[in-house]
Amino acid sequence: MTGAxxxxxxxxxxxxxxxxxxxxxxxxEVVAVLGPNGSGKSTLLGVLSGLLVPDSxxxxxGEETVTDVDAGISVPPHRRxxxxxxxxxxxxxxMTALANVAFGPRAAGIAKRDAEARxxxxxxxxxxxxxxxxxxxxxxxQMSGGQQQRVALARALAPRPGLLLLxxxxxxxDVDATPAMRSLLRRVIxxxxxxxxxxxxxxxxxLVLADRVVVLDAGRIVEQGATREVLTKPRTxxxxxxxxxxxxxxxxxxxxxxxxxxxxxxGLSAEPLVDGDAAVAVFAPSAVSVFRDRxxxxxxxxxxxxxxxxxxxxxxxxxxxxxxxxxxAWLDGLAADVTLAAxxxxxxxxxxxxxxxxxxxxxxxxxAAS
Numbered sequence: 001m002t003g004a005x006x007x008x009x010x011x012x013x014x015x016x017x018x019x020x021x022x023x024x025x026x027x028x029e030v031v032a033v034l035g036p037n038g039s040g041k042s043t044l045l046g047v048l049s050g051l052l053v054p055d056s057x058x059x060x061x062g063e064e065t066v067t068d069v070d071a072g073i074s075v076p077p078h079r080r081x082x083x084x085x086x087x088x089x090x091x092x093x094x095m096t097a098l099a100n101v102a103f104g105p106r107a108a109g110i111a112k113r114d115a116e117a118r119x120x121x122x123x124x125x126x127x128x129x130x131x132x133x134x135x136x137x138x139x140x141x142q143m144s145g146g147q148q149q150r151v152a153l154a155r156a157l158a159p160r161p162g163l164l165l166l167x168x169x170x171x172x173x174d175v176d177a178t179p180a181m182r183s184l185l186r187r188v189i190x191x192x193x194x195x196x197x198x199x200x201x202x203x204x205x206x207l208v209l210a211d212r213v214v215v216l217d218a219g220r221i222v223e224q225g226a227t228r229e230v231l232t233k234p235r236t237x238x239x240x241x242x243x244x245x246x247x248x249x250x251x252x253x254x255x256x257x258x259x260x261x262x263x264x265x266x267g268l269s270a271e272p273l274v275d276g277d278a279a280v281a282v283f284a285p286s287a288v289s290v291f292r293d294r295x296x297x298x299x300x301x302x303x304x305x306x307x308x309x310x311x312x313x314x315x316x317x318x319x320x321x322x323x324x325x326x327x328x329a330w331l332d333g334l335a336a337d338v339t340l341a342a343x344x345x346x347x348x349x350x351x352x353x354x355x356x357x358x359x360x361x362x363x364x365x366x367x368a369a370s
Contacts (some may be wrong), residue, residue: 146174260330
């Protein structure tokens with residue numbers, strides 16, 4: 001079933017929350033699922049894996065229908081051809097790495113010798129530069145966290161699943177181990193032409209690993225498309241935040257965008273927009289200049305804000321805004337990136353009032369998510 005496609009249309013209702021999505025993945029495609037906490041990402045994985053039964057809908061992995069509520073079909077998780085790599089490795093502590101990785105193929109009826117040969121090959125693949133035979137004999141307690149996660153990846157791939165679910169697989173790793181594991185994931189998934197669904201809060205993970213991005217909010221898909229397109233032209237505040245961009249919602253107008261409180265944000269549109277249509281203005285924090293007093297002279301969008309936080313970021317400082325006492329809510333979370341010297345010259349603390357200014361040529365206006 002390796003590289004099989006996913007097609008799912010499901011609805012699941014819970015008190016105070018409902019998941020209602022249609023999602024698919026082409027053979028060999030990696031789809032990143034982004035969304036704020038509580039948006040339904042884990043619920044979606046639960047439905048696809050068979051741990052949760054939807055109230056209506058169907059799930060197909062490859063040529064097999066694994067869930068169909070109307071037809072009474074609900075294939076158990078271990079028979080779905082679905083693999084899972086979670087934040088924690090979750091290896092069987094009493095088993096060696098070899099036994100852990102061979103477990104799935106053995107459960108599928110593959111002979112022990114063949115299952116262990118496949119497992120050893122995968123262990124060598126995910127732990128390059130190390131003695132595969134020696135690592136295969138180790139138990140989880142004898143491995144580092146990064147090694148455990150690599151073995152967990154091998155275990156997830158060993159049954160050759162039609163669909164691989166990646167539930168924030170890099171979130172629990174330390175900073176030093178993350179880049180290597182990210183590169184390994186990319187290589188292994190591409191080499192295997194593995195269809196995968198990646199839940200992540202990292203724009204970098206999505207850019208490196210995913211072909212396409214789906215954004216969930218309140219159990220609904222609010223934005224989707226090619227990864228680079230979604231992350232460079234976000235249409236929702238969450239996507240803008242995770243992509244490191246500023247976003248102002250409003251309606252399209254001749255000169256750019258008009259916010260709901262009447263503020264004009266001058267900008268340029270790369271696609272035709274109808275006046276009055278829902279739209280968003282997007283700009284990079286690095287395009288924002290910061291002043292203690294209202295700037296004059298050049299044609300800029302000037303926004304009065306209250307400084308909420310100062311966030312050091314290597315050679316720059318991110319100034320995070322909140323609305324002043326009488327300001328609109330859409331100012332909350334806007335950011336400006338300034339040099340260390342500029343931050344020192346401003347000499348301000350959280351709570352101070354500032355002006356964020358950005359040229360109209362730096363502001364892109366896009367249709368808002370429907």
